[in-house]
Amino acid sequence: MRIAFIKREQELLERIRSGDEKAMEHIYNKYREEFVGWSKDKYSAKHEDALDHYQDAITILFEKAMNGRLTEIESSLKTYLFGIGKNRIKQQFQKEGTRASHHTDVEEHYQFLASQESASMYDSAAEATSKLFNSLSDQCKRILNLFYFDKKSMSEIAEVMGFKSEAVSRTTKKRCLEKIREQATKEPENVR
Amino acid sequence: MSDKLDKYIQGKLSEEDRQSFESQMSPEEREDAAFELGVKSEIERDVLRAKVSEFESRRSTGLIRRYIGIAASVILIASFSYVILSDKSDLYDQYYSGYANFEHTVVRGEMSESLKDQAYRAYDLGQFELSVSIFQDLIAKDPANIPAHFFRGMSLMEIGKFEEAINSFEVVVRADSEYKEAALWYSALGFVKIGNQAKARIFLNQLIDSEEYAGKADTLRKEL
Numbered sequence: 482m483r484i485a486f487i488k489r490e491q492e493l494l495e496r497i498r499s500g501d502e503k504a505m506e507h508i509y510n511k512y513r514e515e516f517v518g519w520s521k522d523k524y525s526a527k528h529e530d531a532l533d534h535y536q537d538a539i540t541i542l543f544e545k546a547m548n549g550r551l552t553e554i555e556s557s558l559k560t561y562l563f564g565i566g567k568n569r570i571k572q573q574f575q576k577e578g579t580r581a582s583h584h585t586d587v588e589e590h591y592q593f594l595a596s597q598e599s600a601s602m603y604d605s606a607a608e609a610t611s612k613l614f615n616s617l618s619d620q621c622k623r624i625l626n627l628f629y630f631d632k633k634s635m636s637e638i639a640e641v642m643g644f645k646s647e648a649v650s651r652t653t654k655k656r657c658l659e660k661i662r663e664q665a666t667k668e669p670e671n672v673r
Numbered sequence: 674m675s676d677k678l679d680k681y682i683q684g685k686l687s688e689e690d691r692q693s694f695e696s697q698m699s700p701e702e703r704e705d706a707a708f709e710l711g712v713k714s715e716i717e718r719d720v721l722r723a724k725v726s727e728f729e730s731r732r733s734t735g736l737i738r739r740y741i742g743i744a745a746s747v748i749l750i751a752s753f754s755y756v757i758l759s760d761k762s763d764l765y766d767q768y769y770s771g772y773a774n775f776e777h778t779v780v781r782g783e784m785s786e787s788l789k790d791q792a793y794r795a796y797d798l799g800q801f802e803l804s805v806s807i808f809q810d811l812i813a814k815d816p817a818n819i820p821a822h823f824f825r826g827m828s829l830m831e832i833g834k835f836e837e838a839i840n841s842f843e844v845v846v847r848a849d850s851e852y853k854e855a856a857l858w859y860s861a862l863g864f865v866k867i868g869n870q871a872k873a874r875i876f877l878n879q880l881i882d883s884e885e886y887a888g889k890a891d892t893l894r895k896e897l
Contacts, residue, residue, distance in 0.1 A: 502724065505724060505725075505728070506728045506731070509725060509728040509729075510728070510732060513732075532729075536722070536725045536726065536729070539725055540718060540721045540722050540725055543721045543724075543725075544714075544717055544718060544721055547717065547721075548684050548717075549684055590684070590691070591695070591706070591710060592692075592695060593695055593698065593703050593706070593707070594707060594710070596703075598704070598707075599703055599704070599706075599707040600707075602704055602707035602708055602711065603707045603708075603710055603711040603714075604711060605711065606707070606708045606709070606710070606711025606712050606715075607711040607712070607714050607715040608711075608715075609711075609712075610711065610712045610715035610716060611715050611719070614715070614716070614719065625712070625716055626716060626720060628679075628683075629682075629683075629709075629712065629713040629716040629717060630716055630717055630720045632683040632684075632685065634676075634679065635676075635679065651675065658708075658709075658712065661712060662708060665708060665711070
């Protein structure tokens with residue numbers, strides 16, 4: 482029984498890793514009510530807050546799964562999800578309203594990020610992206626999504642976008658990143 | 674090199690390749706990589722957040738639809754209840770009789786019993802729960818096995834699962850087999866039993882030319 486259960490969860494994780502939306506929706510619906518009820522009971526969260534916590538936690542779960550940082554889980558998806566949720570809720574209690582950096586999370590895979598400069602570059606790039614992404618052209622949004630989310634190669638992007646060659650994909654992507662890069666590399670005191 | 678950097682950023686390198694790639698990076702390359710990984714983390718989170726809120730909104734429209742469904746069936750039940758109160762459903766007991774199996778005779782005491790033997794034997798012995806599941810297995814092996822659909826339907830009628838039975842009969846009717854008229858008749862009886870007389874009439878009307886069922890169908894229709 483237990484082995485079959487683990488196998489099923491592994492299959493689900495594998496499907497999420499490949500970007501399967503049906504699997505994501507399945508998991509979303511599976512744990513939603515229990516999680517919302519749990520954070521209302523245990524942390525006296527309001528309904529909307531409980532739902533926010535759930536959406537945050539599940540987004541993180543999907544993110545980890547997609548990046549292969551969750552290929553094998555010792556307990557179960559549910560325990561893992563509730564664990565993330567607990568941390569999120571505690572974080573919110575500690576520093577209301579601040580943007581949580583999550584570079585420590587990726588350090589196991591990208592070890593150089595443990596260094597001070599790399600970590601701060603990572604954080605400011607993420608922040609700049611969140612600020613500027615919506616103001617980019619549609620073409621840029623599409624290319625960046627294809628590359629960073631769908632993990633498409635430059636030649637696949639050329640095909641999807643109707644570019645002549647992968648070199649065009651590469652230069653277009655570079656151009657799209659320039660604005661974000663400019664913002665990210667500004668000295669923090671100049672930003673304010 | 675840039676191809677490998679892409680793969681590195683996208684997390685497509687093996688553990689070993691990733692480590693060796695990292696150890697060879699220049700300071701500028703590290704900065705580039707940190708920048709791109711930061712962009713990537715935000716984009717990923719953004720896309721996933723959008724998906725998650727889409728799941729949530731699909732959920733609520735789904736729920737509304739479900740509530741409308743429940744409300745509609747409450748109204749339906751209310752409007753049919755007078756029919757049920759007038760006790761049409763005992764017409765079912767009056768008209769229903771089982772369907773004998775002439776499809777397949779099982780020779781008892783034979784050494785090896787095929788799935789088909791087991792199914793019809795269970796049916797003949799009145800073990801309908803069992804026969805439902807064995808007929809189901811036969812259908813799984815060969816979905817075009819029409820007699821199996823029909824006798825699965827009959828087994829379901831016997832254990833009071835009328836809706837499911839009607840579904841089985843539907844396959845039989847569509848296939849236009851020798852069991853078609855019987856399937857129409859038992860579907861009509863199933864609908865009588867669950868209180869859907871309008872549907873029952875539709876099925877009975879299709880039996881007016883039937884040698885075997887026309888008479889019964891006509892009298893039942895008049896009594897509805």
